[in-house]
Amino acid sequence: MTGAGVVLLTTFLASSVEAIEMVVIVLGVGATRGWRSALIGAASGFVLLAVIVAVLGLTLAAIPIGPLRVLVGALLLLFGLQWFRKGIARVAERGLVGMREPEVQESDVPASGMDWVAFLLSFKGVVLEGLEIALIVVSFGVSAGQLGLSVVGAVAAVVVIGGTGFALKGVVTSIPRSLLQLVVGTLLTSFGTFWALEGLGVSWPQSDLDIVALLVVYGLAAVSYIGLERRRIHHVAIEVA
Amino acid sequence: MPVIGSAVVGAGRFLYRFIVGDDWRVALVVLIALAGTGVLQGEHISALWLVPLVAIVMTGISLRRSALKGEKA
Numbered sequence: 441m442t443g444a445g446v447v448l449l450t451t452f453l454a455s456s457v458e459a460i461e462m463v464v465i466v467l468g469v470g471a472t473r474g475w476r477s478a479l480i481g482a483a484s485g486f487v488l489l490a491v492i493v494a495v496l497g498l499t500l501a502a503i504p505i506g507p508l509r510v511l512v513g514a515l516l517l518l519f520g521l522q523w524f525r526k527g528i529a530r531v532a533e534r535g536l537v538g539m540r541e542p543e544v545q546e547s548d549v550p551a552s553g554m555d556w557v558a559f560l561l562s563f564k565g566v567v568l569e570g571l572e573i574a575l576i577v578v579s580f581g582v583s584a585g586q587l588g589l590s591v592v593g594a595v596a597a598v599v600v601i602g603g604t605g606f607a608l609k610g611v612v613t614s615i616p617r618s619l620l621q622l623v624v625g626t627l628l629t630s631f632g633t634f635w636a637l638e639g640l641g642v643s644w645p646q647s648d649l650d651i652v653a654l655l656v657v658y659g660l661a662a663v664s665y666i667g668l669e670r671r672r673i674h675h676v677a678i679e680v681a
Numbered sequence: 682m683p684v685i686g687s688a689v690v691g692a693g694r695f696l697y698r699f700i701v702g703d704d705w706r707v708a709l710v711v712l713i714a715l716a717g718t719g720v721l722q723g724e725h726i727s728a729l730w731l732v733p734l735v736a737i738v739m740t741g742i743s744l745r746r747s748a749l750k751g752e753k754a
Contacts, residue, residue: 510715514712514715515700517711517732517736518700518701518707518708518711519699519700519702521707521708521711521736521739521740522702522703522707525704525707525740525743525744528740528744529744529747571699575699629736633733633736636715636732637715637718637729637732640715640718641723642718642722642728642729643727644729654733657733657737658736658737661737661740665740665741668744669744669748672748
């Protein structure tokens with residue numbers, strides 16, 4: 441069983457990546473079109489996500505641990521590799537900059553009643569950004585045998601990022617999301633590799649400690665690729681100039 | 682019925698983007714490496730290095746391909 445701290449940290453960080461985008465969308469919609477409809481839309485999105493997490497959790501929990509680890513490991517590995525690659529490319533290109541706020545039209549806001557545009561924008565923002573997290577949190581939690589903790593990590597991320605966004609405007613958009621994406625991509629790729637191979641019957645020589653070895657290997661690869669990408673970008677800039 | 686159809690198509694698109702992403706070659710080769718590890722494991726040959734190696738090499742190839750195509754990160 442994977443340690444509680446590792447489960448909490450990984451799901452907290454993974455959820456933070458998407459929570460940043462969610463909070464930026466809801467804050468942007470709320471500030472320009474009104475808070476009531478934006479917050480009701482966001483709350484409705486979270487209710488739908490909770491239902492998805494419950495259904496998915498029950499479904500995955502019914503699968504025996506061996507095949508489950510191959511399935512979930514492969515899933516986390518493939519998804520983690522996408523964030524790993526995107527994180528490398530973005531950190532190499534943009535460094536540690538945050539994300540831009542979305543542009544929201546504010547010309548047709550109704551004077552009273554529900555603003556369905558704000559509702560839908562917030563709802564879609566929460567559901568679309570949260571769906572990936574729901575899949576990661578459930579698959580990671582079930583595989584680690586700690587679904588409850590995994591959900592706690594995700595909820596904590598949304599609360600912390602959301603609270604920070606409301607209390608300190610501008611802070612959330614300055615969080616270096618690309619770096620966070622790279623860190624989470626490295627974590628998910630490492631855990632995905634570990635669980636998928638364990639599910640295939642591979643016995644890791646140092647048991648759970650080999651997850652750290654995988655983190656180091658993937659981390660070193662990321663640092664090397666960032667260096668190579670930066671050199672390439674620098675050469676292209678010189679050729680253009 | 683069209684609503685259900687578009688929901689199924691939407692779910693399929695989401696799952697494809699979630700699992701495969703924007704470079705299907707990486708997903709395909711990593712899955713082949715996983716299958717290869719399973720086959721070798723069946724022959725009692727330890728190949729725990731295969732998937733990490735393939736994952737790292739394919740990431741490099743994918744980054745290179747994106748750079749050659751001039752794709753923005």
